Amino acid sequence: MNDIPQPPTFVAAAPPKTSRLALTSFIMSLLCLFTCGVLWPILFIPAILCGIVALVKISGSSGTLKGRWMAVTGIVIPAVLTVIIPLQLAILMPALSKTKMIAQRVVCGTNLKGLGTAMIVYAHHNDQMLPPADTWCDVLISEADVSPKSFICPSSDAVEGQSSYAINRSAAGQRLSDLPADMILLFEVSSGHRRWNHSGGPESLTTEYHLGEGCNVLFADGSVQFVPANQLHTLRWTPD
Numbered sequence: 611m612n613d614i615p616q617p618p619t620f621v622a623a624a625p626p627k628t629s630r631l632a633l634t635s636f637i638m639s640l641l642c643l644f645t646c647g648v649l650w651p652i653l654f655i656p657a658i659l660c661g662i663v664a665l666v667k668i669s670g671s672s673g674t675l676k677g678r679w680m681a682v683t684g685i686v687i688p689a690v691l692t693v694i695i696p697l698q699l700a701i702l703m704p705a706l707s708k709t710k711m712i713a714q715r716v717v718c719g720t721n722l723k724g725l726g727t728a729m730i731v732y733a734h735h736n737d738q739m740l741p742p743a744d745t746w747c748d749v750l751i752s753e754a755d756v757s758p759k760s761f762i763c764p765s766s767d768a769v770e771g772q773s774s775y776a777i778n779r780s781a782a783g784q785r786l787s788d789l790p791a792d793m794i795l796l797f798e799v800s801s802g803h804r805r806w807n808h809s810g811g812p813e814s815l816t817t818e819y820h821l822g823e824g825c826n827v828l829f830a831d832g833s834v835q836f837v838p839a840n841q842l843h844t845l846r847w848t849p850d
Contacts, residue, residue: 632677635684743782743809
């Protein structure tokens with residue numbers, strides 16, 4: 611009885627394990643994708659490298675490792691984003707630049723509006739007389755509590771202690787109530803001119819802060835307008 615051969619016993623093969631590198635590559639690729647490319651600059655190279663190494667190890671594991679599709683996905687998604695994201699940036703950059711320019715234009719106009727209010731306050735306390743041409747910036751700081759930063763158009767190269775704006779020489783020192791509402795009071799001045807207490811006329815006006823598209827001006831009634839370059843010739847610089 612003891613000599614009867616026993617049937618062979620079979621040891622069940624262990625199920626293949628998922629490659630950790632493949633899983634890591636897959637997760638990093640999804641993070642690149644679902645964060646709209648925010649993490650792409652950080653993760654795209656590690657995701658691709660992990661995917662490549664995972665494929666090599668899976669191929670040489672004799673079936674003990676799985677996760678080939680995750681490794682391939684971890685390589686393909688970052689690679690595709692490498693092409694798509696630069697194209698998206700190339701499309702978006704002009705729009706972002708335009709948005710920034712418009713925002714700076716608005717801030718510039720707001721600064722002029724604040725200076726105009728200060729002018730009106732000063733005139734109210736000085737028998738309706740506007741500040742003189744040679745000290746108007748100093749006067750607004752000392753007597754109307756204006757911050758030096760209010761004199762800077764953010765799209766200009768002026769720094770604190772300089773002014774991006776000039777006063778209309780025909781309005782300086784005049785009675786505000788005698789000026790026509792549509793007469794220029796303050797305007798953007800070219801960087802080539804004196805940068806503080808500057809006064810002038812249409813020859814000093816500039817469009818360089820807004821890519822030549824126009825400039826902000828302050829009228830005697832306190833209103834501010836961005837005037838396109840092709841309409842600057844219509845501005846009123848004198849009372850008559």
